[in-house]
Amino acid sequence: MISNDPRLPGPPRASHPADNSTLPLYMVFFFLLGVVGFATYGLSGGEGAIVLASIISGVFFACFLLLFAIYWVGYLLKAHTIWLAEFQAGAGGPSTDQQPEA
Secondary structure (H helix, E strand, O other): OOOOOOOOOOOOOOOOHHHOOHHHHHHHHHHHHHHHHHHHHHHOOOHHHHHHHHHHHHHHHHHHHHHHHHHHHHHHHHHHHHHHHHHHHHOOOOOOOOOOOO
C-alpha cells in the first residue's frame, strides 16, 4: 500500500503497482530463463546452437532488465508520492499563494 496513515488527508489509497508481487516474479522468471539460455550456450556444441542460445539468452536478459527498470521507477515514484503527501500534510496542504506565470 502507498499509505493508509490516518494523519494523511483523503480516502485510503489503492495498492500501488510496485506493491504487486507479479512484476518481481516475472523478473525472476526471465532472469532464470536467461541463465538457462546462457548455460545452454556454454554447453552447446554446434555453431548454430551457440548463436541461437546466445540470442535467446540475450532476449531473456533484456526482458529482465526492462522489468527491473520498470519496477524501480515505480518504486521511486511511490516513495515520491508518499513524501509529497506527507510534505503537503505537514505544510497545511498544497500551496495556493503562488501566482501563475504569464
